[in-house]
Amino acid sequence: MLDCNDYFNSSQEDKAYFLSEVAEATRTGVYSANFKQNAFFIDTIGREILHMPVDYMPSINEAAYLLSSPRDLKDLIRDCQTGNRFERDVLMNTCSNQEIWMRFTGKPKHDEEGEMIGVRGVFTSIDKYVREKKELEKHSQVIKAQNERLLHFAHIVSHNLRSHSSNLELTLELFKEVLEDDRTKVFYSYLGEISNNLSSTLEHLNQVVTINSQKKVYEVINVKTVVDKVLIRLQKELEKAEITVKTDFVKLQFFEYVPAFFENIVYTLVQNAIKYRDPSKSSYIEIKTKVKNKKRLLVVKDNGRGIDLTSQKESVFQAFTDQQKLKDSNGLALFLAKNQVEALGGDLVVNSASTIGSSFTVKF
Amino acid sequence: MTDPLISKVCIIDDDKLYVSLITMLINQNHFAREIIVFANGQEALEYFKNNIDNDEELLPEIILLDLNMPIMNGWEFLEHIEPYANKLLANDVRLNVVSSTINPEEVDRAENHGIVNLFMNKPISKEAIALAFTK
Numbered sequence: 013m014l015d016c017n018d019y020f021n022s023s024q025e026d027k028a029y030f031l032s033e034v035a036e037a038t039r040t041g042v043y044s045a046n047f048k049q050n051a052f053f054i055d056t057i058g059r060e061i062l063h064m065p066v067d068y069m070p071s072i073n074e075a076a077y078l079l080s081s082p083r084d085l086k087d088l089i090r091d092c093q094t095g096n097r098f099e100r101d102v103l104m105n106t107c108s109n110q111e112i113w114m115r116f117t118g119k120p121k122h123d124e125e126g127e128m129i130g131v132r133g134v135f136t137s138i139d140k141y142v143r144e145k146k147e148l149e150k151h152s153q154v155i156k157a158q159n160e161r162l163l164h165f166a167h168i169v170s171h172n173l174r175s176h177s178s179n180l181e182l183t184l185e186l187f188k189e190v191l192e193d194d195r196t197k198v199f200y201s202y203l204g205e206i207s208n209n210l211s212s213t214l215e216h217l218n219q220v221v222t223i224n225s226q227k228k229v230y231e232v233i234n235v236k237t238v239v240d241k242v243l244i245r246l247q248k249e250l251e252k253a254e255i256t257v258k259t260d261f262v263k264l265q266f267f268e269y270v271p272a273f274f275e276n277i278v279y280t281l282v283q284n285a286i287k288y289r290d291p292s293k294s295s296y297i298e299i300k301t302k303v304k305n306k307k308r309l310l311v312v313k314d315n316g317r318g319i320d321l322t323s324q325k326e327s328v329f330q331a332f333t334d335q336q337k338l339k340d341s342n343g344l345a346l347f348l349a350k351n352q353v354e355a356l357g358g359d360l361v362v363n364s365a366s367t368i369g370s371s372f373t374v375k376f
Numbered sequence: 377m378t379d380p381l382i383s384k385v386c387i388i389d390d391d392k393l394y395v396s397l398i399t400m401l402i403n404q405n406h407f408a409r410e411i412i413v414f415a416n417g418q419e420a421l422e423y424f425k426n427n428i429d430n431d432e433e434l435l436p437e438i439i440l441l442d443l444n445m446p447i448m449n450g451w452e453f454l455e456h457i458e459p460y461a462n463k464l465l466a467n468d469v470r471l472n473v474v475s476s477t478i479n480p481e482e483v484d485r486a487e488n489h490g491i492v493n494l495f496m497n498k499p500i501s502k503e504a505i506a507l508a509f510t511k
Contacts (some may be wrong), residue, residue: 089458167479174476175391178499182397185502189404218478227480322496 020060035134044132045072061137062109078104080111092120092131101138113142166221170214177214180207216344223351229269235310236303237260238271244277249286256296258281261333264301267308269376273352278310280349281372287315288370308376315369328362381509384410386436388453389474390418390445398440398500401502405502407509416445417453428463435467438509438510440496443475450475454491461491472496472508 034040041058045051052075058067062078070078079085080103091098097119104114118133121285184200184207191197239259243250250257282297289295295315303310329350353360353374364370385408389395395413402408416419420439427433443450450473457464457471464471473486477496486495494508 167477170478171476174478174498175394178476179391179393179397181499181501182394182401186400186404188399222478222480 026361038136040134042132042134043075044130045075046070046130048129058135061106061112062104063106063110065107068107069203074152080105088116092118092128095120096121096129097133098206104135112137113139163221166217170218170221173214174218177207177210179185181211213344216348219348220351221342223348223355227358228270228273231271232266233269233271233274234266235264237272238275239278239299242275242282245279246282246286249283253286253289253291253295255286255289256294257284258296258298260298260300262301263303268376270352270356271354277349277352277374280345281312281374284346284372285312285316285370287317288314288316290315290317290367290369310374310376311371312374313369313371318366318368318370319364320366321362329360380406380409382408382437384408384412384434384436384438385421385509386412386414386420386439387415388414388439388445388450389442390415390481391442394498398505401505402500405506407505408438409437410434416450417441417450417456420458421448421453424457424464425461428460428467435464435469437468437470439469439471440474440508441471443473443477443486451485459490464491469492474500475496 042055044053084102121130298313359375470493472494474496
């Protein structure tokens with residue numbers, strides 16, 4: 013048992029065994045410098061890590077060249093002078109001229125008069141981790157730069173598209189005044205519809221582009237107030253479809269979130285439930301909050317047509333996937349809601365079985 | 377015929393179609409008696425430099441400034457007009473930025489700019505112009 017001290021007190025041989033086992037498993041070498049004798053000792057594992065021949069006995073000066081950077085050497089000397097134990101990540105040269113990142117520790121040794129006579133410690137290769145970290149940092153920089161370029165591109169494209177759409181809207185606004193015969197009126201109505209659809213698609217695109225660059229100010233949200241507001245906005249549609257809405261926010265009434273995002277997420281999920289209702293039965297929507305494993309959840313459940321997740325699971329939240337969505341000006345809504353949830357570190361998932369209905373869960 | 381909301385408006389925009397449309401809109405609704413148009417910031421800057429101290433020239437009450445323009449864009453215009461900001465203010469000239477940008481940084485920058493009275497987003501509606509001309 014690990015907490016049984018007797019076990020570890022059993023013998024010096026055991027201690028030596030554990031030490032050598034730790035050194036082997038972590039690839040940790042041991043060194044000791046003796047300033048008086050100008051001698052430098054490195055153990056077998058240390059020699060293996062540094063590719064140092066067994067019979068090579070470096071002087072302290074020669075050992076100093078094991079450090080790649082003169083600055084690291086200077087810092088280590090300064091560490092020694094403090095007299096305390098020290099720990100540093102340094103780049104070392106192996107005897108076969110490879111550079112390896114090393115976690116390097118040491119503690120100065122003093123004689124009875126207090127004069128520093130040496131330093132000893134251990135070094136562990138952390139090369140793999142440092143290089144992986146550097147590689148990751150490089151990748152993340154590339155991704156960041158690419159993201160910035162994409163965002164810039166999206167802004168320019170959006171700007172130009174909006175200029176055209178804006179001119180189209182203005183043209184129609186002015187054209188309204190000179191409508192003459194019935195045929196022109198029909199064409200005018202077509203153009204008006206095209207212009208509206210174009211503007212609304214652009215509006216959604218703008219939202220997608222700006223989700224991650226918007227200022228996200230958290231405020232305390234009263235769940236009931238926001239849900240009631242959304243239900244009033246959708247009142248006509250709910251009444252027309254004769255949908256009953258049940259709410260239950262006892263488990264979580266208030267929490268901190270970005271207000272505009274929260275309202276849009278609720279709106280999107282309720283609107284989605286209305287859209288996918290099953291006209292052959294009396295429809296209901298349940299909206300409730302939960303707290304599960306310290307996670308705050310919002311569940312929007314309906315008894316509508318449901319979603320066949322075997323064929324559509326991945327595409328539910330994708331923009332422009334199914335034909336229904338393409339024709340619908342709100343085609344981007346679920347995609348947007350998911351993006352908003354994820355932009356704030358949460359998750360939006362769907363559970364559904366065809367004919368029973370769907371259930372969307374937001375993890376905030 | 378009703379009195380126009382303002383006497384003179386200045387449009388700084390390189391989009392010819394937009395300029396024609398906005399001119400028609402302003403004329404149709406009698407929003408302004410006179411419209412002056414510049415295709416970029418440089419031309420507009422020349423006009424203001426030459427006329428700001430000219431008592432005989434009636435300065436526009438409203439400037440509608442686009443951001444994205446060749447030769448001198450809206451931001452550069454704002455920078456160059458800065459030294460005349462007090463004189464513009466004294467002459468009751470209100471400068472509004474009108475743009476289709478959705479870049480939140482640009483919107484913020486425009487809204488918080490010392491000389492900018494209003495940031496207006498394109499597409500610009502009849503109502504938005506009426507509002508901008510009255511306040």
